Amino acid sequence: MSQNNNQPASFELDGKTIPFQAGQTIIQAAMAAGVYIPHLCFNPEFKPHGSCKLCTVKANGRQTASCTQQAQAGMVVESDTKELNDERRALLQMLFVEGNHFCPSCEKSGNCQLQATAYEMDMMSPHFDHFFPDRPVDASHAEYLLDFNRCILCSLCVRASRDVDGKNVFALSGRGIKTHLIVNARSGHLADTDFSGADKAAQVCPVGVILKKRVGFAVPIGERSFDQQPISATPHPMKQEG
Amino acid sequence: MEAATKPKLRVATTSLAGCFGCHMSFLDIDERLFDLVKLVEFDRSPLTDIKHCGPCDIGIIEGGLCNAENVHVLREFRANCKTLIAIGACAVNGGLPAQRNHLSLASILEEVYHAQHGLVDGFIPNDPELPLPLDKVHPIHEVVKVDYFIPGCPPSGDAIWKVLTDLLAGREPELGHGLIHYD
Ligand code: SF4
Ligand code: SF4
Ligand code: FES
Numbered sequence: 342m343s344q345n346n347n348q349p350a351s352f353e354l355d356g357k358t359i360p361f362q363a364g365q366t367i368i369q370a371a372m373a374a375g376v377y378i379p380h381l382c383f384n385p386e387f388k389p390h391g392s393c394k395l396c397t398v399k400a401n402g403r404q405t406a407s408c409t410q411q412a413q414a415g416m417v418v419e420s421d422t423k424e425l426n427d428e429r430r431a432l433l434q435m436l437f438v439e440g441n442h443f444c445p446s447c448e449k450s451g452n453c454q455l456q457a458t459a460y461e462m463d464m465m466s467p468h469f470d471h472f473f474p475d476r477p478v479d480a481s482h483a484e485y486l487l488d489f490n491r492c493i494l495c496s497l498c499v500r501a502s503r504d505v506d507g508k509n510v511f512a513l514s515g516r517g518i519k520t521h522l523i524v525n526a527r528s529g530h531l532a533d534t535d536f537s538g539a540d541k542a543a544q545v546c547p548v549g550v551i552l553k554k555r556v557g558f559a560v561p562i563g564e565r566s567f568d569q570q571p572i573s574a575t576p577h578p579m580k581q582e583g
Numbered sequence: 584m585e586a587a588t589k590p591k592l593r594v595a596t597t598s599l600a601g602c603f604g605c606h607m608s609f610l611d612i613d614e615r616l617f618d619l620v621k622l623v624e625f626d627r628s629p630l631t632d633i634k635h636c637g638p639c640d641i642g643i644i645e646g647g648l649c650n651a652e653n654v655h656v657l658r659e660f661r662a663n664c665k666t667l668i669a670i671g672a673c674a675v676n677g678g679l680p681a682q683r684n685h686l687s688l689a690s691i692l693e694e695v696y697h698a699q700h701g702l703v704d705g706f707i708p709n710d711p712e713l714p715l716p717l718d719k720v721h722p723i724h725e726v727v728k729v730d731y732f733i734p735g736c737p738p739s740g741d742a743i744w745k746v747l748t749d750l751l752a753g754r755e756p757e758l759g760h761g762l763i764h765y766d
Binding site: 443456 | 669672675677682684685722731734757759760763
């Protein structure tokens with residue numbers, strides 16, 4: 342494992358040499374090199390959460406989340422393989438059936454990372470039986486609404502509100518299949534928090550939960566970011582319309 | 584004439600709890616319909632008005648399951664079609680009709696036939712001819728095995744054409760970016 346000090350350390354990802362700096366995770370180094378590894382709860386601006394497992398790769402033959410696993414020199418990493426993509430598709434299908442994802446009426450459609458990642462993984466059907474859960478919408482806030490039906494529990498809003506906005510507006514509550522997003526107010530309503538549209542938390546949701554009111558369909562469906570190009574070709578897919 | 588060519592594949596189509604939008608989108612293959620009818624002939628379909636599905640090579644189902652009749656028709660298709668395709672959001676995941684699933688059926692019937700303005704003397708229809716509504720709307724793969732899915736609300740004519748031509752050529756259907764859509 343001796344490294345030539347003049348050469349940047351590197352590892353191998355699907356046969357490609359990826360340079361990295363000490364402390365970088367596999368996904369950070371891959372992103373910097375322009376190589377796409379599917380992910381949902383990872384956002385380069387935040388500390389990793391390691392919960393969705395979409396970014397799972399095989400490093401030296403062992404499965405690991407590439408958003409939490411630090412890169413090591415000489416590591417051999419597989420990502421874009423049938424085995425891993427089949428597992429990623431199954432994870433996506435579970436996310437779809439656990440919530441209510443009626444894309445045709447979702448303002449996030451075409452800009453949604455869940456949807457775009459499912460397109461990327463050729464998810465043609467939900468495969469599993471739907472839960473059809475009952476999750477009422479919180480429309481209490483004057484400018485923003487929360488459609489919990491689409492929450493994938495990535496915790497990005499939790500991290501943004503806590504770590505960037507210093508507000509702790511959101512939290513994940515419950516465990517396992519009962520995990521759900523809550524709003525930190527006695528009433529449980531967004532209107533009773535100090536949430537504001539200027540917050541980072543208003544910008545980070547990868548799906549269609551945290552939505553600005555009254556901006557619906559400013560860009561028509563069919564002309565949105567992932568309609569133009571697949572998520573794998575979008576270097577930093579954190580994109581928020583409106 | 585093409586008398587000596589391969590026998591035509593038999594195709595049946597139907598709309599269950601759907602809006603016929605997927606059938607309209609199917610017609611959006613436009614002049615390619617002429618190529619298609621050289622290769623296939625239609626069994627039960629809104630295009631033929633045949634009432635029951637006979638033995639077929641391909642069955643195409645639009646719409647999910649919202650009442651007992653939908654389930655019977657779906658089972659008839661599955662029993663008769665070698666390959667069954669779910670077309671559109673409603674068949675694939677329940678779609679718009681499934682947006683009623685978080686409400687109780689009783690409260691919906693009450694709202695639609697009793698409570699709404701102008702329905703003072705309304706009653707919930709109970710003619711035995713009417714198929715009973717299901718408690719929840721279901722996508723079709725929750726009831727029968729489905730071989731292929733074409734998502735979209737509706738899928739584009741191009742997406743439908745791609746899947747049909749792949750199948751007719753004996754290829755595994757593949758959509759890819761630009762053709763795979765859930766909206
Ligand atoms: S959040 Fe994404 S996957 Fe869910 S309904 Fe909206 S566009 Fe579809
Ligand atoms: S609301 Fe959005 S950002 Fe927050 S946990 Fe749910 S999916 Fe993630
Ligand atoms: S992106 Fe790594 S676990 Fe979610």
